[in-house]
Amino acid sequence: MSVTAAQRVQLNLDEFVAQEYPKVVAAVGLITGDRQGAADAVQDALVGYLSSPPAHTVNNLAAWFTVVASNKVRDQQRRSATERRALEKFAPASEELTVELNVLDVDVRSAVMALPPAQRQVCVLHYLLDQSVETIAEGLGVSAGTIKTQLFRARKTLAARLGKGDDHG
Amino acid sequence: MADIDDMLREALQRIAPDADPSGVADSIRARVDAGDTGAPASSSGFDRRLRRWLPFVGLIVVAALIGAGLGLSGLLGHPVVYASQAARSVPAITATATAAPTPTPSATVAPIAPVASAPAVRPAPPKPKDTTGPSLAVGAPNPATIYGTDAPNPCATVTTVTTTAHDVSGVVAIHATSSFPGTVIHQSGPASSTTFTFSMPYTGTTSPDLTVTITVTASDGAGNSTSLSRTFTLTSSSLCLI
Numbered sequence: 374m375s376v377t378a379a380q381r382v383q384l385n386l387d388e389f390v391a392q393e394y395p396k397v398v399a400a401v402g403l404i405t406g407d408r409q410g411a412a413d414a415v416q417d418a419l420v421g422y423l424s425s426p427p428a429h430t431v432n433n434l435a436a437w438f439t440v441v442a443s444n445k446v447r448d449q450q451r452r453s454a455t456e457r458r459a460l461e462k463f464a465p466a467s468e469e470l471t472v473e474l475n476v477l478d479v480d481v482r483s484a485v486m487a488l489p490p491a492q493r494q495v496c497v498l499h500y501l502l503d504q505s506v507e508t509i510a511e512g513l514g515v516s517a518g519t520i521k522t523q524l525f526r527a528r529k530t531l532a533a534r535l536g537k538g539d540d541h542g
Numbered sequence: 543m544a545d546i547d548d549m550l551r552e553a554l555q556r557i558a559p560d561a562d563p564s565g566v567a568d569s570i571r572a573r574v575d576a577g578d579t580g581a582p583a584s585s586s587g588f589d590r591r592l593r594r595w596l597p598f599v600g601l602i603v604v605a606a607l608i609g610a611g612l613g614l615s616g617l618l619g620h621p622v623v624y625a626s627q628a629a630r631s632v633p634a635i636t637a638t639a640t641a642a643p644t645p646t647p648s649a650t651v652a653p654i655a656p657v658a659s660a661p662a663v664r665p666a667p668p669k670p671k672d673t674t675g676p677s678l679a680v681g682a683p684n685p686a687t688i689y690g691t692d693a694p695n696p697c698a699t700v701t702t703v704t705t706t707a708h709d710v711s712g713v714v715a716i717h718a719t720s721s722f723p724g725t726v727i728h729q730s731g732p733a734s735s736t737t738f739t740f741s742m743p744y745t746g747t748t749s750p751d752l753t754v755t756i757t758v759t760a761s762d763g764a765g766n767s768t769s770l771s772r773t774f775t776l777t778s779s780s781l782c783l784i
Binding site: 412441 | 546547549550551553554555556557558559560561562563566567569570571573574578579580581
């Protein structure tokens with residue numbers, strides 16, 4: 374990596390960490406159910422990005438890091454079979470005990486965690502990171518139609534679980 | 543009923559609070575400076591999807607290569623042409639144009655000569671193991687009659703034998719023996735073409751003529767050998783004595 378590139382990446386790193394990192398870690402934590410693993414994975418992804426940047430241009434770093442870090446956490450969970458334990462830990466305990474959650478939030482979290490991984494990922498990218506359908510599609514390398522379909526199914530499932538009407542039908 | 547989109551957006555913001563970014567940038571820089579490579583960029587969703595397909599793509603490519611190889615071997619491989627077919631000549635083709643009013647041209651296409659079939663290239667069979675000795679030729683002793691070394695001139699005291707030997711494995715050694723005790727044998731030239739000289743410590747004045755047998759043995763690189771014998775006379779004739 375040339376000095377100029379390194380400097381440019383380092384400048385972007387400060388900006389990214391200050392503005393995007395908090396949300397990305399939150400999103401990865403929600404997608405994977407492992408908050409601490411999410412922070413580690415996002416930082417790992419950032420190190421990997423700086424060490425050997427991807428060949429293609431990443432237009433949406435937040436979405437890209439969310440996907441990369443989520444995949445990494447899920448890979449680790451598969452390998453060590455800790456997903457179940459992470460999900461069990463989700464309800465009480467952990468740092469989120471400091472967050473006051475109402476009954477609805479608990480229900481929403483449970484409903485989101487019950488979604489299939491792909492739908493959960495799209496749902497979090499869309500609702501938590503405010504990513505548009507097109508941006509998510511670009512980040513995941515799939516068509517916008519695929520994202521729309523997954524969002525529709527996720528919304529329908531969540532509405533059914535939460536007892537809400539789905540106005541988007 | 544609240545819109546589910548708004549409800550989800552607000553709920554997710556509450557249940558997934560932002561992480562603390564303090565010190566993260568410095569920590570990441572320190573890891574990069576220390577040579578940590580972190581998570582490779584190939585962990586993105588697209589690459590993972592592509593990776594899932596790679597084995598199938600690989601199988602398709604391998605099958606295509608095999609198919610192409612078989613097809614090429616069929617196209618480029620030399621067909622076996624039997625002599626009777628190859629020798630068969632193609633009959634002459636005669637065409638006559640009948641268009642008027644121009645004079646009727648007549649064209650005759652010469653018969654196509656049968657194409658001589660090139661010999662099919664087949665792998666050479668493994669070389670059979672060499673089990674035969676060298677081909678050996680031993681000339682007649684010259685002269686055929688000699689005196690012993692102690693005898694005075696004009697009779698010869700030395701007879702010479704020339705030999706040639708050949709073998710596919712190479713002639714590695716050739717030597718000669720004599721039936722007469724004390725025969726002095728000199729050898730010159732390579733194993734494939736050697737000249738032997740024989741002389742005997744024999745006065746010949748008191749003994750009758752003797753027939754001496756010399757035996758030449760050649761050995762090849764495979765351990766086989768061939769022997770041939772010749773005889774000459776060791777004379778006691780007084781004609782050679784002065």
